Amino acid sequence: xxxxxxxxxxxxxxxxxxxxxxxxxxxxxxxxxxxxxxxxxxxxxxxxxxxxxxxxxxxxxxxxxxxxxxxxxxxxxxxxxxxxxxxxxxxxxxxxxxxxxxxxxxxxxxxxxxxxxxxxxxxxxxxxxxxxxxxxxxxxxxxxxxxxxxxxxxxxxxxxxxxxxxxxxxxxxxxxxxxxxxxxxxxxxxxxxxxxxxxxxxxxxxxxxxxx
Amino acid sequence: xxxxxxxxxxxxxxxxxxxxxxxxxxxxxxxxxxxxxxxxxxxxxxxxxxxxxxxxxxxxxxxxxxxxxxxxxxxxxxxxxxxxxxxxxxxxxxxxxxxxxxxxxxxxxxxxxxxxxxxxxxxxxxxxxxxxxxxxxxxxxxxxxxxxxxxxxxxxxxxxxxxxxxxxxxxxxxxxxxxxxxxxxxxxxxxxxxxxxxxxxxxxxxxxxxxxxxxxxxxxxxxxxxxxxxxxxxxxxxxxxxxxxxxxxxxxxxxxxxxxxxxxxxxxxxxxxxxxxxxxxxxxxxxxxxxxxxxxxxxxxxxxxxx
Numbered sequence: 069x070x071x072x073x074x075x076x077x078x079x080x081x082x083x084x085x086x087x088x089x090x091x092x093x094x095x096x097x098x099x100x101x102x103x104x105x106x107x108x109x110x111x112x113x114x115x116x117x118x119x120x121x122x123x124x125x126x127x128x129x130x131x132x133x134x135x136x137x138x139x140x141x142x143x144x145x146x147x148x149x150x151x152x153x154x155x156x157x158x159x160x161x162x163x164x165x166x167x168x169x170x171x172x173x174x175x176x177x178x179x180x181x182x183x184x185x186x187x188x189x190x191x192x193x194x195x196x197x198x199x200x201x202x203x204x205x206x207x208x209x210x211x212x213x214x215x216x217x218x219x220x221x222x223x224x225x226x227x228x229x230x231x232x233x234x235x236x237x238x239x240x241x242x243x244x245x246x247x248x249x250x251x252x253x254x255x256x257x258x259x260x261x262x263x264x265x266x267x268x269x270x271x272x273x274x275x276x277x278x279x280x
Numbered sequence: 281x282x283x284x285x286x287x288x289x290x291x292x293x294x295x296x297x298x299x300x301x302x303x304x305x306x307x308x309x310x311x312x313x314x315x316x317x318x319x320x321x322x323x324x325x326x327x328x329x330x331x332x333x334x335x336x337x338x339x340x341x342x343x344x345x346x347x348x349x350x351x352x353x354x355x356x357x358x359x360x361x362x363x364x365x366x367x368x369x370x371x372x373x374x375x376x377x378x379x380x381x382x383x384x385x386x387x388x389x390x391x392x393x394x395x396x397x398x399x400x401x402x403x404x405x406x407x408x409x410x411x412x413x414x415x416x417x418x419x420x421x422x423x424x425x426x427x428x429x430x431x432x433x434x435x436x437x438x439x440x441x442x443x444x445x446x447x448x449x450x451x452x453x454x455x456x457x458x459x460x461x462x463x464x465x466x467x468x469x470x471x472x473x474x475x476x477x478x479x480x481x482x483x484x485x486x487x488x489x490x491x492x493x494x495x496x497x498x499x500x501x502x503x504x505x506x507x508x509x510x511x512x513x514x515x516x517x518x519x520x521x522x523x524x525x526x527x528x529x530x531x532x533x534x535x536x537x538x539x540x541x542x543x544x545x546x547x548x549x550x551x552x553x554x555x556x557x558x559x560x561x562x563x564x565x566x567x568x569x570x571x572x573x574x575x576x577x578x579x580x581x582x583x584x585x586x587x
Contacts, residue, residue: 089319104390145343145381163378164334164343169430169480193430193480193539214326215430215482215538216342216571219334238392239382240343252326254319256540264319268541269478272533276475279529280457280468 073250077136078187080207086255088262092211094251097229098138098190099130102168104241106176108233114183126232133245134184138211141168141191143240145218146228162225162246164218167192170210178202194256194265203259210257212264224251284363287577287584288370288422289377292348294586295424295575296340296379299331302510303486303572307331310484310537310544320542327537327570338379342482342571344428345380348402349503351423353409358420360406367404371396380426405500419580423507426573427566431485434477435502437495438469440561461561463522466491466551467529473565474530474546479539482569486510486548487526490564492556498564505550506568507576514551523549537570548572 074082076096086092101109109130112123119127145164170177170191177195180186181202188208189199192215203209213221227247234242256264299307307327314321334341348371352363372395374380384398385391396402411419442459457472459465470489477483488505490498514520526549536542547570556562576587 091322143343143381145340145345145378147378164340164381166343168344169433171480192482193478212538212540214323214330215479216344216428216569217326217330218341218343219337219339220326220330222339222343223333237390238385238394240392254322254540256319264541265478265539268535268539271541272475272478272535275533276471277456279471279532 076138076187078138079136080187083187083207083209084259086209086258087260088255088258088264090255092253092255094138094190094211094253095249097133097245097247098140099133100140100142100144100242100244100246102141102143102241103172104237105233105243106173106180108237109180110176114179129232130243131184134186136185136187138188138190139180139186140246141170141173141189142166142244143168144222144244146239146244160228160231160244162222162228162244165222165225166216166218167213169193169215170195174198181206181208190253194263200257200261200263200266203257204261207259209255209259210263211253212256213251213253221251224248282579282582284366284579285369285373287579288367289374289379291422291424291575291577291586292370292374293338293377293379295426295573296345296374297338298335299341299571300574303570304328304331306510306547307484307570310547313543314537315542318542319540320536320538320544323537323540324544340379340381341573342428342569343381344430345383346426346428346432347383348380348396349425349427350402350404351425351504351507352404352406353411353421354406355419356408356410363406364404367402368397371402420578422577422579424575424577425503425506427503428482428569428571431481431567431569434473434481434567435499436469436473436476436565437498438473438563438565440465440469440563442469444472463518466563467522467526469563470526470549470565471529471533473567474535475533477567478535479537481567482571483535483539484537484544484547484570486568486572487530487546487550488566488568489549489551490554490562491551492554493562493564494557494560495562495564497554498562499566501552501554502564502566505552506566506572507574508550510548516553519551519553523551
């Protein structure tokens with residue numbers, strides 16, 4: 069178990085050097101995406117025959133951001149800054165931004181990792197065998213953030229760079245492009261086929277059988 | 281009737297941005313129990329740091345401020361229609377002030393209403409009561425629970441007798457769970473619910489369990505259990521015994537904080553029993569995340585107290 073700092077975009081070598089239990093502090097630009105975003109990525113870009121003209125600019129932007137990048141399963145509480153403080157991000161700040169449960173995205177994530185060349189997924193609760201396999205094949209890891217640690221993580225969000233699909237998906241479901249510093253996570257699924265989640269589940273199953 | 285919109289906003293702010301003292305103390309105790317340097321201890325340290333920060337900044341402890349669930353006990357003669365209108369106005373205002381995340385999504389269009397108001401949203405339960413009837417002024421008590429979606433998703437309702445679906449156990453791949461219509465059956469399905477939840481409900485959590493009732497009110501009663509102080513003792517001896525045993529046994533599962541493995545999987549088990557139909561024996565298990573955000577307001581005339 070080690071502690072290290074990583075900056076996004078992350079190289080495959082750096083990801084392969086990580087193992088379950090490692091604590092990591094992430095910096096750089098990442099993108100939030102949860103239920104509506106994952107469904108959209110799959111249906112509009114990955115499984116579609118052609119990307120609609122209207123969605124091309126966003127597709128190119130997401131491809132640029134997610135290559136070697138990280139997607140964060142998060143639906144934040146945001147506040148609109150007064151115009152005097154409005155930066156390049158349309159004047160938003162993150163108020164509370166902990167992770168949401170990742171397993172709902174299990175049906176989508178392996179294809180998204182492969183298609184966009186993701187190096188990491190941040191969420192909580194862990195993911196399933198499909199994502200674990202994609203992490204092994206493509207060189208990615210699952211980073212676990214502490215569920216509910218929303219004010220603390222919001223403090224690590226230094227800037228809202230941009231937001232996409234806010235009106236269509238709503239605030240929690242939009243793609244928020246954020247610049248973070250010292251974002252605290254733990255590797256719970258690595259690129260070598262290990263998952264803390266499946267190990268804990270197996271051990272707890274055994275304990276449960278003993279109690280029944 | 282007094283305008284209570286302001287006090288309701290304050291109740292919401294308190295619930296969203298601070299934890300009850302007993303909950304915070306339980307998390308601190310849990311932190312002390314975990315192996316120093318373990319992922320479980322690290323997660324709890326982060327949790328405690330986050331709680332302090334949220335309180336200092338008056339920002340939400342968790343971004344998922346959930347469905348605001350109000351339980352309103354009101355004196356005879358007070359208008360529940362007006363109370364609901366004031367609660368709704370307060371919820372919209374608290375959302376504008378970023379104490380609450382906009383969480384009300386139209387199930388047909390997928391549109392977020394943007395202000396936490398929608399069909400059946402927020403949830404408000406009203407009950408007329410006679411507490412304070414002898415007092416000179418009307419006495420109103422409002423309890424608020426903010427329960428996030430992650431923990432809501434791992435709640436479970438069992439119909440006893442129960443056997444898990446799927447092929448019969450062979451090769452040890454299915455847990456040999458069979459639960460009958462008695463407290464032993466209740467114990468078994470509650471353990472199963474906690475096992476199924478793993479860390480996904482943001483463990484360590486609190487369990488609210490209702491035995492009996494119909495399917496709908498079973499969950500309502502299960503959630504009412506979250507208003508009990510963690511350190512209280514169930515007045516029904518057999519339930520008190522079951523609560524104690526389940527607290528111990530849930531923690532023997534070793535799921536631990538965030539499902540990282542560890543000694544604290546739940547830090548409270550609260551059980552209520554209700555009458556049931558002869559044909560039905562439901563066990564409704566509501567799971568509350570570690571951010572057990574409950575707050576209470578008592579209104580007597582112009583005076584307001586928050587707990």
